[in-house]
Amino acid sequence: MSDIAIHWFRQDLRLSDNPAFIKACESGAVLPIYILDDDTAGKAKMGGASRWWLYHSLKSLNDSLKGHLRLYKGKAADILPNLQNIYGAKTITWTRCYEPWRRQRDEALKEQLKQKGVTVISQNGSLLWEPWQVLKADNTPYKVFTPFYRKGCLQSAPAPAEPVAPPADMVFAKALQEEAIELEQLDLLPKPPIPDWHLSLEPHWSIGESAAQKRARDFFETGLQGYKMGRDFPALSHISKLSAHLHFGEISPNQLWYWAKEAAQIMQDKGQTIDADIDHFCSEIAWREFSYSLLFYHPDLPDTPLQKSFEAFPWQQNDVALLAWQMGQTGIPIVDAAMRQLWQTGFMHNRLRMVAASFLIKNLRIDWRIGEAWFWDCLVDADLAANSASWQWVAGCGADAAPYFRVFNPVLQGEKFDKDGTFTRQFVPELAKLPNKYLFKPWEAPSAIIQDCGIQLGKTYPLPIVDLKRSRQQALEAYEICKSTAFAQSEHK
Numbered sequence: 001m002s003d004i005a006i007h008w009f010r011q012d013l014r015l016s017d018n019p020a021f022i023k024a025c026e027s028g029a030v031l032p033i034y035i036l037d038d039d040t041a042g043k044a045k046m047g048g049a050s051r052w053w054l055y056h057s058l059k060s061l062n063d064s065l066k067g068h069l070r071l072y073k074g075k076a077a078d079i080l081p082n083l084q085n086i087y088g089a090k091t092i093t094w095t096r097c098y099e100p101w102r103r104q105r106d107e108a109l110k111e112q113l114k115q116k117g118v119t120v121i122s123q124n125g126s127l128l129w130e131p132w133q134v135l136k137a138d139n140t141p142y143k144v145f146t147p148f149y150r151k152g153c154l155q156s157a158p159a160p161a162e163p164v165a166p167p168a169d170m171v172f173a174k175a176l177q178e179e180a181i182e183l184e185q186l187d188l189l190p191k192p193p194i195p196d197w198h199l200s201l202e203p204h205w206s207i208g209e210s211a212a213q214k215r216a217r218d219f220f221e222t223g224l225q226g227y228k229m230g231r232d233f234p235a236l237s238h239i240s241k242l243s244a245h246l247h248f249g250e251i252s253p254n255q256l257w258y259w260a261k262e263a264a265q266i267m268q269d270k271g272q273t274i275d276a277d278i279d280h281f282c283s284e285i286a287w288r289e290f291s292y293s294l295l296f297y298h299p300d301l302p303d304t305p306l307q308k309s310f311e312a313f314p315w316q317q318n319d320v321a322l323l324a325w326q327m328g329q330t331g332i333p334i335v336d337a338a339m340r341q342l343w344q345t346g347f348m349h350n351r352l353r354m355v356a357a358s359f360l361i362k363n364l365r366i367d368w369r370i371g372e373a374w375f376w377d378c379l380v381d382a383d384l385a386a387n388s389a390s391w392q393w394v395a396g397c398g399a400d401a402a403p404y405f406r407v408f409n410p411v412l413q414g415e416k417f418d419k420d421g422t423f424t425r426q427f428v429p430e431l432a433k434l435p436n437k438y439l440f441k442p443w444e445a446p447s448a449i450i451q452d453c454g455i456q457l458g459k460t461y462p463l464p465i466v467d468l469k470r471s472r473q474q475a476l477e478a479y480e481i482c483k484s485t486a487f488a489q490s491e492h493k
């Protein structure tokens with residue numbers, strides 16, 4: 001009987017460009033497993049939309065593995081050593097994860113298994129560069145994106161590893177009678193009495209490795225040209241929508257990195273230059289890397305402002321306003337369109353994530369961590385590193401953050417980035433007939449126009465829950481208080 005190698009799938013739900021899985025296949029008959037470890041995740045346990053995605057992704061991975069994926073639920077720290085024992089596995093492989101709770105767990109497990117004489121192989125398969133490969137000359141991590149990317153990644157770090165093909169040969173270990181469970185038993189989908197909210201997500205996504213590759217190919221063929229400009233306009237298809245595929249590891253950033261360069265070559269052969277678009281796309285992938293570096297070096301990133309002065313910020317508790325924001329009923333059309341896109345599709349366009357987050361933090365002055373938690377539950381691409389780094393960025397308390405005093409004006413944002421209202425009308429159909437001039441500020445429309453369009457402000461569509469100008473001013477004043485409180489506290493130290 002050949003040796004048995006366990007490959008523990010986590011955020012690498014694919015067979016191609018998966019160096020750790022290849023190592024397992026080379027080491028013997030492979031036992032592919034997935035463990036849903038909510039117990040160890042604690043507060044970072046996956047939200048509802050992510051769980052829905054995971055359900056379909058595991059289904060797809062199991063098909064690629066010809067039905068050999070074994071599923072477990074519980075503490076990985078108990079389950080993995082137990083499986084190693086039952087199967088007598090000599091090798092265990094996994095792709096590295098970077099969330100603090102996973103790192104802590106994996107380090108302890110590695111030590112424990114190694115002491116038992118097991119060969120444990122952990123490899124990079126989720127990032128272009130490991131966080132420790134991108135450091136400043138003095139070996140400290142970068143806090144500003146542009147030097148992180150231009151100097152740290154592009155000039156100093158080694159080139160990202162070229163993607164590798166899926167294993168040519170997969171021999172699977174014979175499953176024993178241990179307690180693996182069925183996909184349904186992972187309880188990833190909502191069950192009655194919880195409503196079938198996930199059904200509205202289904203038409204928007206194809207999930208799994210081949211779907212991810214198809215989406216990438218389609219994007220490179222039709223969306224990449226014009227990406228730099230077009231990525232800011234939610235009604236256009238110049239974004240890849242690959243974030244959830246990347247998060248679950250159905251596709252690797254290395255594949256995207258090199259395929260983007262190949263796409264550039266193909267365009268060049270056709271006499272078209274898309275260098276600026278490629279450069280911009282690669283730099284967005286690098287924002288993901290930057291977020292991971294921030295999380296790696298600041299494990300409290302999800303909960304604690306990087307700029308400590310923000311600890312003193314006078315946040316407001318306003319449950320009514322929070323609910324209006326969550327439900328897309330704020331009376332500010334672009335914010336409502338964004339929040340409804342999130343609820344209905346599990347995704348929100350990047351520009352709108354910034355606008356909706358700024359509205360919550362600055363106009364409503366609700367703590368960024370509350371918005372972060374809502375996104376965590378609703379986004380199919382919810383990612384601890386990207387979500388917390390981005391919320392801190394919008395709040396102005398993160399690394400290389402937009403300054404707090406830069407408050408997005410949601411009316412101007414709508415007028416600029418959804419000029420003809422296509423996106424807003426799709427998600428806020430009750431305003432569909434309103435002329436563009438008033439679409440983003442219906443409260444300014446003459447009552448005759450409002451009536452002609454079949455709208456009753458305050459009834460069929462809400463009046464704004466805050467005055468944008470006054471709330472902006474109040475936010476700036478609160479910021480001044482927070483700055484001076486922090487200054488006074490530092491003086492007393």
Ligand SMILES: Cc1cc2nc3c(=O)[nH]c(=O)nc-3n(C[C@H](O)[C@H](O)[C@H](O)COP(=O)(O)OP(=O)(O)OC[C@H]3O[C@@H](n4cnc5c(N)ncnc54)[C@H](O)[C@@H]3O)c2cc1C
Nearest residue numbers: 239240241242243284285287288350353382383386387390
């Ligand atoms: C408040 C807020 C919360 C966010 N939460 C998340 C999150 O939970 N998960 C997540 O993946 N992204 C998050 N982002 C970043 C960004 O909005 C999404 O990555 C992007 O919208 C995904 O769409 P796309 O795949 O079409 O992106 P594209 O424009 O096609 O970009 C390609 C890839 O680059 C990465 N990327 C792009 N922009 C960023 C960014 N600003 N930060 C980090 N990575 C980026 C993503 O992996 C993305 O798939 C958040 C942004 C904000 C402002």
